[in-house]
Amino acid sequence: MRLNFLSTGTEAGVPVYGCDCPVCGRARFDRAARRRPGGCLQVEAGAARLLVGGCPVPPVARPPAEGRLEGILLPGWGTGRLSGLHALHRGVGAPVPLLGPAPPADLDLVREPGLLRPLGIEPLQSLRLGPIDVRALPLAGGPEYGYALEHGEFRVVWLPGGPRLAARSLQALSRWVPDLLITGVDWEESAPGAAGEGTWSRLLSLQAALGARRTLITHVSHQLDRWRTGRMDGVPAGTEFARDGQRESSAAPGLTPAAGVERESAV
Numbered sequence: 001m002r003l004n005f006l007s008t009g010t011e012a013g014v015p016v017y018g019c020d021c022p023v024c025g026r027a028r029f030d031r032a033a034r035r036r037p038g039g040c041l042q043v044e045a046g047a048a049r050l051l052v053g054g055c056p057v058p059p060v061a062r063p064p065a066e067g068r069l070e071g072i073l074l075p076g077w078g079t080g081r082l083s084g085l086h087a088l089h090r091g092v093g094a095p096v097p098l099l100g101p102a103p104p105a106d107l108d109l110v111r112e113p114g115l116l117r118p119l120g121i122e123p124l125q126s127l128r129l130g131p132i133d134v135r136a137l138p139l140a141g142g143p144e145y146g147y148a149l150e151h152g153e154f155r156v157v158w159l160p161g162g163p164r165l166a167a168r169s170l171q172a173l174s175r176w177v178p179d180l181l182i183t184g185v186d187w188e189e190s191a192p193g194a195a196g197e198g199t200w201s202r203l204l205s206l207q208a209a210l211g212a213r214r215t216l217i218t219h220v221s222h223q224l225d226r227w228r229t230g231r232m233d234g235v236p237a238g239t240e241f242a243r244d245g246q247r248e249s250s251a252a253p254g255l256t257p258a259a260g261v262e263r264e265s266a267v
């Protein structure tokens, strides 16, 4: 299984329109400092593709040379998640399931016939999309879903905003042990704190509860980019900031299961 971070920003992206903070200023001339809006992750296994997180911007600049889109996993049905999907909806070929919590009936994508087939899925039920096992994870304090993804021995937990899994999701994932946790951090400008305090404490608690080997932070705002500039020592150990275009693979060194970690073998 391979992961490709198509976008790692909040819905505003970086640079933010109209903002003249140092991060946005730099991102206007430094492509590497830019973050496309929305936190969209492409997951690949063999020829199969999934998009996780919806797509506020078109998911790909041009169609992939190979592979088929087995489905799109949405945390919810907000317009920010859907705005990049209308071109795909007008495409031709095999229908593409658009999966998430129960879709509202007045949604354009529900009312207008097209390639995408909006469908509500049951939380915590195992579902197979191509070769990838998927489970929707209820979050604490909201109706949105995160997702657990598994292919072979590679396991990923993806969360749309902050590290807030519902108790029943945590229970379902006990001993599942993801290789990667991908999440935002509920970052508030006034309260970053040191590792173990404030904003990071929820992340560290979740990391420990899941037994995640490595954490990648996405949904990054320009304020968070500004805060972290020059102070990576303030970020908890084992966590890194994802960047647009970053790729991860189950074949990467360091992602093989750690010796001595007890892990359930199948969903």
Ligand SMILES: [Zn+2]
Pocket (backbone or CB within 6 Å): 016, 019, 020, 021, 022, 023, 024, 025, 222, 223
């Ligand atoms: Zn800014």
